[in-house]
Amino acid sequence: MSKQRKAVALISGGLDSMLATRVVQEQGIHVEGINFFTGFCVEGHTHAIRRQERAKPKRNNALWVAEQLGIRLHIVDIVDEYKDVLLNPRHGYGKNLNPCLDCKVFMVGKAHAWMREHDFDFIVTGEVVGQRPMSQRSATMPLVAEESGVGDRLLRPLCAQRLAETLPEREGWIDRDRLHDFSGRSRKPQVALAAELGIEDYAQPAGGCCFLTDASYSAKLADLWRARGNREYDLDDIMLLKVGRHLRPRAHFKLVIAREEGEVKFLQGYRRQFTHLLPTSHPGPLALLDGRADVDDLELAARIVARFSQGRDADKVRVEVVPTGGEAQTLEVAPLATDAIPSGWYV
Numbered sequence: 001m002s003k004q005r006k007a008v009a010l011i012s013g014g015l016d017s018m019l020a021t022r023v024v025q026e027q028g029i030h031v032e033g034i035n036f037f038t039g040f041c042v043e044g045h046t047h048a049i050r051r052q053e054r055a056k057p058k059r060n061n062a063l064w065v066a067e068q069l070g071i072r073l074h075i076v077d078i079v080d081e082y083k084d085v086l087l088n089p090r091h092g093y094g095k096n097l098n099p100c101l102d103c104k105v106f107m108v109g110k111a112h113a114w115m116r117e118h119d120f121d122f123i124v125t126g127e128v129v130g131q132r133p134m135s136q137r138s139a140t141m142p143l144v145a146e147e148s149g150v151g152d153r154l155l156r157p158l159c160a161q162r163l164a165e166t167l168p169e170r171e172g173w174i175d176r177d178r179l180h181d182f183s184g185r186s187r188k189p190q191v192a193l194a195a196e197l198g199i200e201d202y203a204q205p206a207g208g209c210c211f212l213t214d215a216s217y218s219a220k221l222a223d224l225w226r227a228r229g230n231r232e233y234d235l236d237d238i239m240l241l242k243v244g245r246h247l248r249p250r251a252h253f254k255l256v257i258a259r260e261e262g263e264v265k266f267l268q269g270y271r272r273q274f275t276h277l278l279p280t281s282h283p284g285p286l287a288l289l290d291g292r293a294d295v296d297d298l299e300l301a302a303r304i305v306a307r308f309s310q311g312r313d314a315d316k317v318r319v320e321v322v323p324t325g326g327e328a329q330t331l332e333v334a335p336l337a338t339d340a341i342p343s344g345w346y347v
Helices: 015-025 061-069 082-087 100-117 141-148 188-196 215-228 235-240 261-268 295-307
Strands: 006-010 030-037 073-077 122-124 245-250 253-257 275-279 287-291 317-322 329-333
Touching (some): 006 015, 015 030, 082 100, 100 122, 215 245, 287 295
């Protein structure tokens, strides 16, 4: 009897990796999934917090895809290891702070190490030639295979017929004629293949599943680094940059102001780590103060928070200010007028 061949598939939670895995499964290959947690993934955070996202399924799409495919999913925490990829990308950044090519090389390399450790035969990804401007070009896709160390054990089922033959194809583990020749950014071939395979429900990320591809998020991260004078960050930093209005009225401090009830509840978990402000005379948002603040700074911060309360048109609003490790005090302040908040304060 021939040996049962095994593949590990990089599962992002999107349609492409779902289809690539199913195509390989259809050829009798045992597949298990691997998902790398960097902290920057869109899924499972803001969708669960914000009211405007309530129509979206509250699920980890990678886990959900694995369940639909009937495969085991291995989730690997690479938050600390990923720092070097983000801070020192050999191939540079994309349009924002997204080190996409270095990221792909790193993750395929990690999958390769996992493959060897668990005696699997090859790696599967959902990449499509021409779909991403950095990591999925005809010139860079061979580079990913080379620099990750996986070589020709990397199979891209959705565009394999446009690429050089891989080891699984040469050895007859996979029938090349049953693979595909997708290219470009159009999603029509994937949607048609999903229908053919009976896949009706799937996530459709518009720009990938990483916050680093988002201009607004990247600006917040760059602002954080400038304010600190270094490019250090931790998981709490990553999470807080995803939530609330971020205003920097002065170079040495920033406010993170909740926009709705879900964000208030989320920010409450950080009250012991930051000075926080909350209107008490009128309903209003919880705000965290990140940085150093003297008496004048606290008054300005209170006036800004009052502006976003239901007392924005009142003469005075009482705002409770609780310093980190200190005692609460109440400031009675005039809310800052809307036109007194320069656009440059918004990070």
